[in-house]
Amino acid sequence: MNKHALNALEYDKIKQQLMNYTASSLGKSRIETLAPAGDLQTVRRLQEETDEGATVLRLRGSVPFGGISDVRQSLKRSKIGGMLLARELIDLADTIRGIRLMKNFIFDLKEDKELELPILSELVAPMEAPGGLERKIRSAIDDQGGVMDSASTALRHIRGQIRTFDSRVKQKLENIVHSSGKMLSEALITIRNDRQVIPVKQEYRGSFGGIVHDQSASGATLFIEPQSIVDLNNQLSEARAKERHEIERILRELSAETSEYADGLLDAVERLADLDFIFAKASYAHQMKATRPKLNDTGLIRLKKARHPLIDPKKVVPIDVVFDAQTHALIITGPNTGGKTVSLKTTGLLALMAQSGLQIPVEEGSEISVFNKVFADIGDEQSIEQSLSTFSSHMTNIVSILKDVDFQSLVLFDELGAGTDPQEGAALSIAILDAVYGRGATIICTTHYSELKAYAYERTGVMNASVEFDVETLSPTYRLLLGIPGRSNAFEISRKLGLPSEIIDGARLQISRETNQIDKMIASLEQNRKQAEQEVEQARLLKHEAEEKEAVLTKKLTDLERNQDRILEEARVKAEQAVKAARQEADTIIAELRGYRHHGSVKEHQLIDAKTKLSHALDALDSSGKVKPSVTAKPAETGFKAGDPVKIISFGQNGYIVEKINDREYLVQAGILKMNVRDADLKRIKEEKKIKPVVNIRTATQTVRPELDLRGERYEDAMLKVEKYLDEAMLAGYQRVSIIHGKGTGALRHGVTKLFERHPRVKSFRLGAEGEGGSGVTVVEFK
Known part of the structure; x- marks a missing residue:
C-alpha cells in the first residue's frame, strides 16, 4: 500500500485510536504492523473475524484478558537454556492461566448452537495451557515475584538459619548500643556492605575492636562491626549465600521445565495476540457505532451517511458517496472550506479501514470496493528542502502515481492542477484525469476549475458532485450533493456582504453568456433537488409509520389467534380458583364469628372487620356459585356535607359525614369508629332523625x-x-x-x-x- 497515501489520509491516527482498545502489549504489537490488505478474500476474512468479536462483546460485554502479558522473550530465552527470573516465571504462570480462561470462554460460547464462531474457535482450538507447570511455578513463587520458603526443603531450612543468625546479631548489637551510651553518635543499628554495624565516635574507636566498614563525611563517626559479632555476621553471610544458590537452583529447574513447553506456549501467545487484536477492532467499532460493509473488487462504492472517524462525532456531518455500476470518477466542486477535502479524505480513509478489517462509521447496507493500491495527492505539499513549489511538488507526486496506477487502484486528487495558470491548470487536469481514467482506476477529484464541471457531462462514467453552501448564512453545510456541479456563489455572497449592486451587475457583464446560463441551470437543479429530498423524506416517514402500524396490528392479530384457546382455559382455571378461595374465606370468617360467640362477646371493630371480609368474599360469587362478571361501576355520589346520613357500602354499616377531606374523600363516623372513605364507597340514605356530628366520645x-x-x-x-x-x-x-x-x-x-x-x-x-x-x-x- 502506498505510504504517501497512508500519511496523507492519517491512517496512523486510526491505528493510535485502535491501540486504546487493546488489553495487552500483545494486541498493540499487532496494530503496530497493521496495514490494509489488497485482495478481496483476505479482507473478507478480516471483516468476518471482527464481526465475530463484535458478536461476543454484544453477548458477554467483556473478554477475560486479565493477567496476560507478552512472555515471548522469556520463552525464547528458556529454549536456549537461559535462567528466567522469578518475576518472569510468575508472569508466565499468569499467562498460562489466561490461555486456559480464554479457551474455555470461547468454547462455552460455542455450546450455543445458534451462535457460530468459526474463526475464533479455530484460533483457540490448538492452544494448550500446561497446568502442571503453572502449579509448580505458583507453589514456588508468590504473586509479587518472590521465591517462597515452600519452594524446597533446603530453602526452608536455610531461611530458618538466616532468621536465627539475624536475631542473634541484632540482640548482641542492641545490648552493645544500650551499654555504650556516649561512645555512639546515634543509638541505632545500620547496614554497611551487607553487614550490621553501629555508628561509633572517632575517639572511642579502640573501645570496640572489630572491623571498620565506613565513616561519615566529616570523619567524626566510624561504622564499626564489633569483634563480638563478626563470627555471627560471617555465619549470616554464609547462610545468605546458600539462600542465593538455592534460589538460583530452583529458578533454573523451573526454567528448564518451561523450555519443554516453550514452542506450544509461543504459539498460544501469538494466538492471544490475534485475539486481543480482534476484540480491539470490535470494541473500536462499537465506540464509533460502525457497521460491517459489503465488499466487492469492481470499484463500486456506496457509502451511506459516512462519517470521518477523526472528526468529533458531535460536529461531523454525514455524507453519501455513491458510485453506480457505470461510474468510476467523481468530480467535486464548490467553495473553499466547504468540505470538499473532507469528503475526499473520508472516502479514502474508510477504504483503508475496511481493507484493514475494521468496521466503518456508515449506515447498514453500505458497500465499498477492495483496492489493490490507494494513491492520494492531498493538501499543500510545498517542499522547501527540495526547492519545489506547491505545483512542482504535486506534479512530482502525480508522476509517481501514473507509474503504478491500474484498474484496481483508488486515486484521490485534491485541487488537481492548482498552483499554476488557471487555463493551463484546467487543461492539464483534464489530461491527467483522462490518463488515470483510461487505465480503469476509480477516481475522486476536487477542483475549483469550472472547465471540469463540463468534464462529467462530456464523458461516460464520470459524475459531478458539489458541497452545499448556504447563501443566507454565508456558511457551508458540509453536505455532499451528488449529480450537481458546484457554484462559486461569489455574486450572492458579495451582495449579502454589502457590495453595491452596480458593481455586481458590472461583474456579471464580464462573464460569458454560457457561464451565466450554466449557473442558472445549477441553481435550478439545486432547488429541484432540495424539494425532491423533502418529498422523499416525507414519503419515507409516512411509509415507515404505516409499516410500523401494520406490523403491530398483524402481531396482535396473530397473537390473539394463537393464544385464544389458552386464554379461555386460563380464565376458566382462574375462575375456579377464585370460587374456591372465596368459599374458603367465607368459611374462615364464619368460624371466626362462631369463635367470638363462644367467648361471650364480640367487639365492635372485630364485627366490622368480619363483615367486611365476608362481604368481599361473597361479592365474588353469584347465586349459582360462579364468579360474578365484572360490571361497569355506577357513578360515585357527590355533594355530601357534614351530618349527612350515609351507608359505607363495603362495610354494610350506616354512619354520617363528619367532614369533607377533599373532592373524592370524606371523614365518616360509623359507631365508635372514624374512617376516611372515598365517595364511590358511600351511599346516601334516608334521614330518619337528624344526628349532630360527634366530635369526640367520652364516657x-x-x-x-x-x-x-x-x-x-x-x-x-x-x-x-x-x-x-x-x-x-x-x-x-x-x-x-x-x-x-x-x-x-x-x-x-x-x-x-x-x-x-x-x-x-x-x-x-x-x-x-x-x-x-x-x-x-x-x-x-x-x-
Whole structure:
C-alpha cells in the first residue's frame, strides 16, 4: 500500500485510536504492523473475524484478558537454556492461566448452537495451557515475584538459619548500643556492605575492636562491626549465600521445565495476540457505532451517511458517496472550506479501514470496493528542502502515481492542477484525469476549475458532485450533493456582504453568456433537488409509520389467534380458583364469628372487620356459585356535607359525614369508629332523625391515660392489658398513645410489636425518640 497515501489520509491516527482498545502489549504489537490488505478474500476474512468479536462483546460485554502479558522473550530465552527470573516465571504462570480462561470462554460460547464462531474457535482450538507447570511455578513463587520458603526443603531450612543468625546479631548489637551510651553518635543499628554495624565516635574507636566498614563525611563517626559479632555476621553471610544458590537452583529447574513447553506456549501467545487484536477492532467499532460493509473488487462504492472517524462525532456531518455500476470518477466542486477535502479524505480513509478489517462509521447496507493500491495527492505539499513549489511538488507526486496506477487502484486528487495558470491548470487536469481514467482506476477529484464541471457531462462514467453552501448564512453545510456541479456563489455572497449592486451587475457583464446560463441551470437543479429530498423524506416517514402500524396490528392479530384457546382455559382455571378461595374465606370468617360467640362477646371493630371480609368474599360469587362478571361501576355520589346520613357500602354499616377531606374523600363516623372513605364507597340514605356530628366520645373512659406502663408485668397479662387498653384509648378519642415496656430482655417489646403488626386499627408504630423514652417505649398511632 502506498505510504504517501497512508500519511496523507492519517491512517496512523486510526491505528493510535485502535491501540486504546487493546488489553495487552500483545494486541498493540499487532496494530503496530497493521496495514490494509489488497485482495478481496483476505479482507473478507478480516471483516468476518471482527464481526465475530463484535458478536461476543454484544453477548458477554467483556473478554477475560486479565493477567496476560507478552512472555515471548522469556520463552525464547528458556529454549536456549537461559535462567528466567522469578518475576518472569510468575508472569508466565499468569499467562498460562489466561490461555486456559480464554479457551474455555470461547468454547462455552460455542455450546450455543445458534451462535457460530468459526474463526475464533479455530484460533483457540490448538492452544494448550500446561497446568502442571503453572502449579509448580505458583507453589514456588508468590504473586509479587518472590521465591517462597515452600519452594524446597533446603530453602526452608536455610531461611530458618538466616532468621536465627539475624536475631542473634541484632540482640548482641542492641545490648552493645544500650551499654555504650556516649561512645555512639546515634543509638541505632545500620547496614554497611551487607553487614550490621553501629555508628561509633572517632575517639572511642579502640573501645570496640572489630572491623571498620565506613565513616561519615566529616570523619567524626566510624561504622564499626564489633569483634563480638563478626563470627555471627560471617555465619549470616554464609547462610545468605546458600539462600542465593538455592534460589538460583530452583529458578533454573523451573526454567528448564518451561523450555519443554516453550514452542506450544509461543504459539498460544501469538494466538492471544490475534485475539486481543480482534476484540480491539470490535470494541473500536462499537465506540464509533460502525457497521460491517459489503465488499466487492469492481470499484463500486456506496457509502451511506459516512462519517470521518477523526472528526468529533458531535460536529461531523454525514455524507453519501455513491458510485453506480457505470461510474468510476467523481468530480467535486464548490467553495473553499466547504468540505470538499473532507469528503475526499473520508472516502479514502474508510477504504483503508475496511481493507484493514475494521468496521466503518456508515449506515447498514453500505458497500465499498477492495483496492489493490490507494494513491492520494492531498493538501499543500510545498517542499522547501527540495526547492519545489506547491505545483512542482504535486506534479512530482502525480508522476509517481501514473507509474503504478491500474484498474484496481483508488486515486484521490485534491485541487488537481492548482498552483499554476488557471487555463493551463484546467487543461492539464483534464489530461491527467483522462490518463488515470483510461487505465480503469476509480477516481475522486476536487477542483475549483469550472472547465471540469463540463468534464462529467462530456464523458461516460464520470459524475459531478458539489458541497452545499448556504447563501443566507454565508456558511457551508458540509453536505455532499451528488449529480450537481458546484457554484462559486461569489455574486450572492458579495451582495449579502454589502457590495453595491452596480458593481455586481458590472461583474456579471464580464462573464460569458454560457457561464451565466450554466449557473442558472445549477441553481435550478439545486432547488429541484432540495424539494425532491423533502418529498422523499416525507414519503419515507409516512411509509415507515404505516409499516410500523401494520406490523403491530398483524402481531396482535396473530397473537390473539394463537393464544385464544389458552386464554379461555386460563380464565376458566382462574375462575375456579377464585370460587374456591372465596368459599374458603367465607368459611374462615364464619368460624371466626362462631369463635367470638363462644367467648361471650364480640367487639365492635372485630364485627366490622368480619363483615367486611365476608362481604368481599361473597361479592365474588353469584347465586349459582360462579364468579360474578365484572360490571361497569355506577357513578360515585357527590355533594355530601357534614351530618349527612350515609351507608359505607363495603362495610354494610350506616354512619354520617363528619367532614369533607377533599373532592373524592370524606371523614365518616360509623359507631365508635372514624374512617376516611372515598365517595364511590358511600351511599346516601334516608334521614330518619337528624344526628349532630360527634366530635369526640367520652364516657367512663375519660380516666384513660395516654400511656400504658407494662413494666413488671408477666408476658401473658401484659398482652391482655395492651389489647384492652387499645380499645379504651380508641373510645377515648386518642390518635396516639405510648406503651411503656422498658428495655430489659426485650420480650415485652417483641410481644407488643407482634400485636401491633396484626391489629386492624393500628396505623403505625415506632420506638420512642430521644425525650420520649427511647427503646423502652413504643409509640402507636391509630387509623
